[in-house]
Amino acid sequence: MNIGKIITVAKRRGFIFPSSEIYGGLAGMYDFGPLGCLMKKKIENFWREFFVKTDNIYEVETCTIMSKPVFVASGHLKDFIDPLAQCKKCKSTFRADDLIKEKTGKFVEGLNPEELTEEIRKNDIKCPKCKGELSEVRIFNLMLGTNVGPVEGNLAYLRPETAAGIFVNFKNILNATRAKLPFGVAQVGISYRNEISPRHFLIRLREFRQMEIEFFVHPEKLNECPNFDRFADIKIKIFTREEQERKGKPIEITAEQAVKQKILPNQFMAYFLAKEFLWYQKLGIPAKALRFRQMTEAETPHYSAGNFDMEIEFDFGWKEVVGNAYRTDFDLKSHMKHSREDLSITENGKKVIPHVVEPSFGIDRTIYAILLYSFFEDKKRGWDWFRFPPRIAPITVAVYPLVSKDRLPEKAWEIYEMLKKDFDAIYDETGSIGKRYARSDEAGIPFAITADYQTLKDSTVTIRDRDSTEQKRIKIDDLTRILTQLVNEEIKLF
C-alpha cells in the first residue's frame, strides 16, 4: 500500500487536490477534482439506493451555519473538545493524546488535562518538530465559529455533524411527512471540525463530507426492525470491549445472533451494521479489512449510549469510517428542554420520545479507502491502475478510434456522443492504443470501446475489460444495454 504514490496519482489525474494550494494550502482541507467529483456523486447516489430508498427514510438538506443555542442543547459547545499541547518554543500545536500514544503506546482518552500534562512530563515528551518544551495541556473546543450579521457578538457555528440540522427540524419534518415510527431522516453534506492537528490525507479533516441517517424508533420496539430479516444472517466482525481489553480479536457472528447475545444494543443497530459490511465490499474493500469496534467508555461521544464503529484497515492502521451510535433520546430530549418545543410523537394516544440509531458515514474516508484498495501496482502490465467497481468508477467508458484517419475518428465520436447521454464517457485519440489503455486504466475506467476498420463494415466495435485486458466484439446497437448491465453487475464480460 503505497499511499504516497496514490496521493500523487490522485492529484495528477484530478481526484483530489490540496485546497487553496497555490497559496500554500490549508491544513486539513482537500478539494475534489473532476474525477473525484464524479466518483463522490456516484458513491452518494449508490448510498441513497442502498440505505435510503430501501427504508422509510426522508432526505433533507439543511444549513451548515446554525445558531448557538443549537449547540448548547446538543452538548457540543461543552463536550466537543480535544486536549491541546503547544510547543513553548516554535508555537506548534498538537493533540496531547496523540503525542502520548505515539511515545508510550498508551491509550489515554478520558484523562483530564492535569493527568495528561503529568503523562507528558513523566515520559519526557518534547515537541516533535523542534524538540522544544511543551505547555500544560488545555482543553480546546473543535467548533468553528463565525459572526453572523453586521453587529459583533452574534456568534453562530459551522455544524460539526449534519445530524444537528435533522434534530432541529424534527418537528417540521414530522408535520410535513406524517411519518410513522420507525422512520429515518438522512442528510448528505459538509461538516466542520477545527482539528488541532489534521493528518493522514483524507482522514482527519477540518472540512469534511458526511452521509448520515438518524433512524427514529419507538423506545419499546427497538427489536422490531421492519427489514431486519433480509440481513439477519449476514456475518459481521465485531471487536468487543472485552476482546479489546484482553488483546483478543474480533468475533464473527450473524447480525441476528449479535442481538440475541446482547452484543449489539438492538436490531436497528444490527441492521445497519450488516448493510455496511456488505456495502463496503461492493465498494471494493475486502471483508478482511473491515471490522466493527465497540468504543470504550472513554471514547464514546457524549451523545451516545454505545458506539460500534465500522473501521477499515488503512496503510497507517485501523480507523473509523462509519460511526454507529445508539443516541437514545439524548438529542430530542435535550432540544425539548432547551427550545421548549414538544418533540414527542403520539402513538396510540400515548406520547413517546423516539430513540435514535445513527449510522454516520465519512465520505472522504470512504474515498481514501477506495483509492487505497483499488490501486494496483501492476509490474506485468507496466503501469499502475485503479480497479474501481464499475458502479462507482468516475468514468464508465472510453471511446477510441483505432487510428486517427480513414473516418475512424468520426465513427468513434458518433459512438461517444451516443454513450455520453447515459454514461460518463470520454473520447481519446491521442497516442497509440496502448498508451490510451494505460491512461484509462490509471483513471480506473472499466470499459474501453474501439472503433476499427471492421466497425465501418458491420457496425460492431471491440469492448475491452480493464481488469482482464481481454476484448470482445459486440454490436453498436447492443452497447448501451450491455454497459448498463455491466455497471449494475448483472453480467460479467469475462
Next chain:
Amino acid sequence: MNIGKIITVAKRRGFIFPSSEIYGGLAGMYDFGPLGCLMKKKIENFWREFFVKTDNIYEVETCTIMSKPVFVASGHLKDFIDPLAQCKKCKSTFRADDLIKEKTGKFVEGLNPEELTEEIRKNDIKCPKCKGELSEVRIFNLMLGTNVGPVEGNLAYLRPETAAGIFVNFKNILNATRAKLPFGVAQVGISYRNEISPRHFLIRLREFRQMEIEFFVHPEKLNECPNFDRFADIKIKIFTREEQERKGKPIEITAEQAVKQKILPNQFMAYFLAKEFLWYQKLGIPAKALRFRQMTEAETPHYSAGNFDMEIEFDFGWKEVVGNAYRTDFDLKSHMKHSREDLSITENGKKVIPHVVEPSFGIDRTIYAILLYSFFEDKKRGWDWFRFPPRIAPITVAVYPLVSKDRLPEKAWEIYEMLKKDFDAIYDETGSIGKRYARSDEAGIPFAITADYQTLKDSTVTIRDRDSTEQKRIKIDDLTRILTQLVNEEIKLF
C-alpha cells in the same frame, strides 16, 4: 401571486423550513425539507444535463473555507462591500442604498459613504423599525470569517462564490484533464455572504447555493463558440443600459443578432443567455417573466467587464437569478500575480491567459421562482396545488388502492415497490381518493396510479393527470415505460 400562502404551504409540505427555527431562527437561512431536497437535486441534475454534459465542461467540488490570500487576490476583501446604516436608538442595521431607494425611488449604487449619508439626511430617512435617527453610513465587508486551527489570528473565509475554488484550482484541473480551450469548469455548492439585511424569503440569503460555470476561452476566439449554431436563432429579451436610462423596455433579439450588433460582448455570453432563456421556461417560468438586464457601470461587480443578468419577475419586482459576467482575464491574472504561479495556457507555442465567461445560477432563487409560478389557487378544484414540470417535481408518482380492503392495498403496494426503483414514489391509503388527490396535487405530484377492482382481474390501473385531472387506464406492464416518457416530455397523457 400570494407569496405568504406559498411560504406557508412550502413549510407545511416540507419544501422549505426556516433554519434553526425552534431556537428563533437565523435571518437569511433556510433549510430544504424532504420535498425541497428532492426538487433541488432534480434541478441540479437537469442543469448538469442541459449546461454541463452538452459542452466540454468538468465539474469539481472544492472546500467552502478558503485561505485569506485567495480573497486578497480575488478582490473580495477590498471590494465585496455594502453600505451600512445603523439605528442609533434600537441598533438595527440596514443597507443604506435600500433605505434611500425605498424612500426616494433613487438608484444610488456607486455613491460613497459620505454621499449616502448626505442622501439620508437630505431626505430625512429614519429607522424603519423605531423611527430613530440613523448613524453615518459606513462600509461593511460581506465576507464571513472563521479562525482555523487552535492559534488565534489564523483567519480564513467562507467563500462568497463557488468560482473561487475553480480559479485557485485552474492549474491542477488543466494538468489533470489536458483540456483544450475553450473548456469550462462547473461547481454546484454552498456560498456565504454576510448580508446586512436578509429579505424576500429565498432571495437575499446569508447561506445560499449556486451552480456556476467558468468557461475559459482564447481571448482572440471569443466569437468561436463551438455549439453556438444550435442556439443562434433563439430570441431573447435584453434590457440594455440605454433602454434603462430612457425608461424604455427590453429589446427582443436573436442570440446571433445580439452579438453582431455588439449588444452582447461575445458569442459565449450569447450562447449561455439563449440556453438560460430556454431552460427557465422548461422549469415552468413563462417567457414574459424573464429578461436579461445589462448592469449599469456602478452595479457591475469588480471582477466583471460586463454583466447581463437573467432576471425573473417576482411578486416584489424583477430580481437577478443568474448572473452572467464577462470576467475577462481578471481572476487568472490576479491569482498569477498574488500566487506567482503560471496560470497561462500554451497554444501553438504561444502563452495565453484565457478569458472567462461565467453564468452563475442561484439555486434558492430558482426554487423561489418555481414555487411562485407553479402555485395555482384553484377555486374550481377546491384546493391549491403546484403545477411543477414532471422532470423536477419532487415526487413523480403516487400509488393508491381505491379502498383499504379486498387485497387492493397489497396490489397497490406491489406496484409502489416496483415503481420506486425508478421513480420518486409514494404510497397512500389514508382518506378518500378525493382527499388523496388534493394532498398529492398540493405536493405537485404529476401522476397518480390507482389500483381498483378491475386491477385484480386484468392487471390494468388508472393513471390520473394532475393538470387536467383526467384519467386513463393502462397496463401495469407499461407503467415504467410510460412514466419515463412522461417525465422526459416525450409524450403527453392528455
